[in-house]
Amino acid sequence: MISLGADTIVLFKQFTDWTDTLRKIDERIWIGPIAEGKATVAEIIAHLQHWDRYLIDTVIPALKRGEGITFPSFDAFNRIAYDYARSGVARDRLLDEFKQTRHALVERLLAEPDVVVKHVTVNGVETCPHTGTPYSLLYIIHEFNDHDRHHQNQILAVI
Template sequence: MTSLGISTILRYKEFTEWTDTLHEVHESIWLQPIAEKKASVGEIISHLKNWDTYLISTIIPAIKNGQGMVFPDFNSFNEKAYNYARSGISKDRLLDEFKQTRLGLVDILLANPDLAAKHVTANGVETCPHTGTPYSLLYIIHEFNDHDNHHKSQILTVI
């Protein structure tokens, strides 16, 4: 794996340092939508954890088996995460689960650099239609870093 690949993965890991600060978020805003028709802070963290779990449980095994990456319908997938956040799980437990999942995923990626960098399809497509970059799990992590930062910006507007 290139140094750029390693830095991408380490950036993914570093996000947990920021999410650790969310233990201080007041309970009254944890499950309040950040804006009209938007998710809450808790729902966003659950959403991020759900995607990391999906990479560990579905995407990585598929790549190991020589298959491409297949991503589910985003809306129903995300709704499951939002429901989990509203299920009664405590803020601290959800944040801890997110961190454990993220760190576990990072460990897998760093231990399997060839797997992370292998070119594979994403929902049958070989390259990103926006950038022309060949798909790989590492490319998905790069995209997820941007995704994390998008959600961080949203959360920062309410805390």
């Protein structure tokens, strides 16, 4: 079992403190792939923002209706974010959009504590197959924190 609490949400919000530092990286690093055949830093930020928006627009309303969480096909969903990052959106605008979306999501999470901790299904499954932890939106945020750190480490490796 994993211990989850308010610190999970605080950590989730604080990630934007680190992404703000990306405003100063070299443009070639911002738009270059982190490794051959991999996403760019810009695409990673768009990807994170796109998933946060999905939680706000789709997941939270579904949970409030008493439904479970349904995640879309990752590749197709992520392609939308990558296309947006390649659309010519300015770095500061993309970073601002990510920060605003992440903070809006955190506000929603804090305003809906019953929704956040309620046990739910994710794509029809009740518990995480890796940890055995019952799914909740709070657990998904815990997983998103791990996901954020994964991408942070990828970016740090190229900076």
